[in-house]
Amino acid sequence: MRQKVGPYIFLWAVLLTASKAFCETYGTSSVMFLNEEASPECFAKAGVCSFSVNSAGAAFSNPGLLGHMTESAFSLSYWNAPDGIGKYGMASFIYSAGQYGSFNLSYLGYNSGSETFYDLSGNQYNLNLQQDYAISGGWGIPFDERLFWGFKAKSVTSSLAEKYKANSMTFATGAVYKSLDDFFSASFLLDNFGGSLNYRYEDEKLPTSAKVESGIRYFSKSQTLALGISAKKILKENFIEKGVGAEIEFNKMPFVLMGGYKNSYGGNFITAGFAFKIAGLRIDYAAQFPDTFGNGTHRIGLSFNFSSHNDGDRAVIYAKRDLKRKAEVLSLKHIKMNEKNFVRDRKEDNLKAVKEAQKEEKKKNTKENEESKEVKTQIKPKETQPVKKEKKQEKKEVYWQDWLLLP
Numbered sequence: 543m544r545q546k547v548g549p550y551i552f553l554w555a556v557l558l559t560a561s562k563a564f565c566e567t568y569g570t571s572s573v574m575f576l577n578e579e580a581s582p583e584c585f586a587k588a589g590v591c592s593f594s595v596n597s598a599g600a601a602f603s604n605p606g607l608l609g610h611m612t613e614s615a616f617s618l619s620y621w622n623a624p625d626g627i628g629k630y631g632m633a634s635f636i637y638s639a640g641q642y643g644s645f646n647l648s649y650l651g652y653n654s655g656s657e658t659f660y661d662l663s664g665n666q667y668n669l670n671l672q673q674d675y676a677i678s679g680g681w682g683i684p685f686d687e688r689l690f691w692g693f694k695a696k697s698v699t700s701s702l703a704e705k706y707k708a709n710s711m712t713f714a715t716g717a718v719y720k721s722l723d724d725f726f727s728a729s730f731l732l733d734n735f736g737g738s739l740n741y742r743y744e745d746e747k748l749p750t751s752a753k754v755e756s757g758i759r760y761f762s763k764s765q766t767l768a769l770g771i772s773a774k775k776i777l778k779e780n781f782i783e784k785g786v787g788a789e790i791e792f793n794k795m796p797f798v799l800m801g802g803y804k805n806s807y808g809g810n811f812i813t814a815g816f817a818f819k820i821a822g823l824r825i826d827y828a829a830q831f832p833d834t835f836g837n838g839t840h841r842i843g844l845s846f847n848f849s850s851h852n853d854g855d856r857a858v859i860y861a862k863r864d865l866k867r868k869a870e871v872l873s874l875k876h877i878k879m880n881e882k883n884f885v886r887d888r889k890e891d892n893l894k895a896v897k898e899a900q901k902e903e904k905k906k907n908t909k910e911n912e913e914s915k916e917v918k919t920q921i922k923p924k925e926t927q928p929v930k931k932e933k934k935q936e937k938k939e940v941y942w943q944d945w946l947l948l949p
Contacts, residue, residue, distance in 0.1 A: 573700050575652035575674050576712075576734050577749055577776065579603065580632035582619050582843035586815025586828035587787025588802025590770040592718055592729035593757035596856075598845045599826075601646065601682070602634040604731045604753075605692030606716030608644040608682025611636055612859040619826075619843035627655035641863045643683035646694070651675040674700045680714075687868045690718045698748065700739050712737035712748050722871040727770075728756045751776045757787075763879055766791040781807055796820050800828070815841075822847040852876060 581599025584591035594600035594607070598617035601607040616635045623630065634648035654672040661667070676699075682692030694714040701707045716731040731753040738747040757770025767790050774783045787802035798817040803810070815828035824845045832838030849855075853876035861869035 573674055573698065573739060573746070574749055575630065575650065576676060576696075576698065577751055578630060578650070578652075580619055580630070580650055581617065582621075582815060582826040582828035582841040583800070583817065583845075584787075585830070585841055586800035586802065586813050586826070587770070587789060588772070588785030588804040588811075588813050589753075589774065589783075590755055590757060590772045590785055590787030590802060592755040592772075593724075593727045593759045593768045593770050595724055595759070596847060598634055598636050598847070599843065601636055601644070601692075602632065602648055604716040604718065604729055605646065605680040605682055605694040605714060606690055606718035606729055606731070608636065608646055608680055608692040609684045609690030610718060610720060611638055611644040611682070612856045613822075613847045613849050614638045615822075615845060615847040617843065617845040619841060621839060621841035623654075624832075624839050629653050629655070638859075640859070643681060646678075646680035646682075648678050648680070649675065650678075669703050670701075672700070672702055673704075674698070678714075684863060684865060687722060687865050688719055690720065692716050692718075696734075698737065698739070700741075702741060706741045708739035708741045708746075710737035710739050710748065722868045723761075723875055724759055724872075725761075726756075726758055728754075730754050747778075749776050749778070761875070761879065763793065765793055779807070783807065787813075822849065853879070 579585040579589050581591065581597075581603055583594070583597060583599045584603050589603075591597065591600040591603055592607070596611055596613050596615070597607070598615040599619070601611055602617060614637050617632070618634075619630075619632045621630050622628065629652070631651045632649065634646060637645045639645060652672070652674045654670065656668040656670045658666060658668055676696045678694050678696040680692055680694035682690060684690050692715065696712045696714065697709065698712055699707070699709040712734045713736050714731065714733040716729060718727065718729040720727045731751075733751045733753070734748045735750045736748075738745055740746075751774060753772060753774040755770055755772040757768060759766065759768040767788075769788045770786075772785045772787070774785075775781070783804065783806045785802055785804035787800070789798055789800040791798045796819045798819060800813075800815045800817070802813040804813065812831045813828065814831070815826060817824055817826045824847075826841075826843040826845070828841040828843075830839050853872045857869040857873040857876065860866075860872065
């Protein structure tokens with residue numbers, strides 16, 4: 543009996559998943575999960591993240607940032623859909639290969655949850671309306687001192703109503719411009735171009751989108767302040783999503799505060815978040831405040847950079863990639879930002895050297911004293927031992943003489 547209502551189930555699944563996609567990501571495709579902002583760091587800043595430095599989450603969003611990465615890193619994130627039923631997950635790993643750029647392997651998944659259906663006989667059963675995932679591989683390299691480029695290939699698999707499956711290949715490419723000191727940045731992203739999902743009753747093109755961003759990142763000795771804007775358009779839609787994002791990172795404390803405002807398909811939204819950083823570990827929390835229709839959501843993420851590089855370390859890596867001007871600017875900036883630390887370190891090094899010299903001098907004097915004592919002890923037994931022996935001998939002679947004189 544279920545086979546006869548198969549086309550209707552498929553139609554219900556398409557309509558429900560499309561409506562879910564519209565409510566959750568504000569588009570009309572059933573695979574709008576591909577346009578989700580998977581990184582909590584970027585989501586908290588209303589999708590603005592091109593000004594980020596060595597961020598695995600930002601590099602997942604735009605492969606152009608892979609060319610700017612100087613560290614190997616991984617990133618994980620998880621969040622619920624605004625309806626409270628659907629679930630998303632992302633995992634991404636980046637390997638920095640030095641002069642050969644950076645490579646990326648990532649996973650993005652979506653599960654809509656199950657719905658209750660009744661067949662024509664009145665029997666009840668549950669169906670998982672939609673389950674999608676994309677596995678992608680990417681590569682990014684620097685074109686010159688200021689321009690970085692990346693490319694990503696994705697394998698997309700989608701399942702509707704647990705029986706209608708389709709898969710396709712799609713691609714993404716991005717370019718990022720950054721000034722030599724990373725103060726100014728601009729980026730372009732073309733995502734999900736090419737490919738379509740061929741279900742049993744329908745052929746659906748993937749939601750190709752284009753995005754541009756621009757931002758600044760101001761460095762001071764106490765904090766780092768970043769501000770940026772973005773505009774994103776799904777090519778088959780008439781609406782342009784716009785966003786403004788900012789973050790402040792405290793250099794002497796392990797906290798980062800983030801916030802943003804975006805004008806999206808479903809309305810205007812305020813986003814916010816914070817991150818806790820220690821060594822290479824970063825834990826992110828992001829939230830989108832609910833609007834009139836209750837489209838609020840929370841996201842958590844964890845990322846880890848395998849080597850915590852400051853500007854000085856990055857300068858060394860860029861020099862190995864033959865980006866000498868960028869390496870020079872970053873090294874000078876690192877010296878300027880850490881001038882007090884360098885002076886303090888020099889004082890500490892000098893004090894340490896003085897203490898070491900004093901310690902060596904004391905050790906030398908102690909050794910000389912011990913040697914002189916050994917010489918004295920070696921001479922003293924030679925003078926005293928014969929005398930003691932003679933005295934003992936005299937005592938013995940006296941004793942035996944007295945014993946012989948006894949009656």
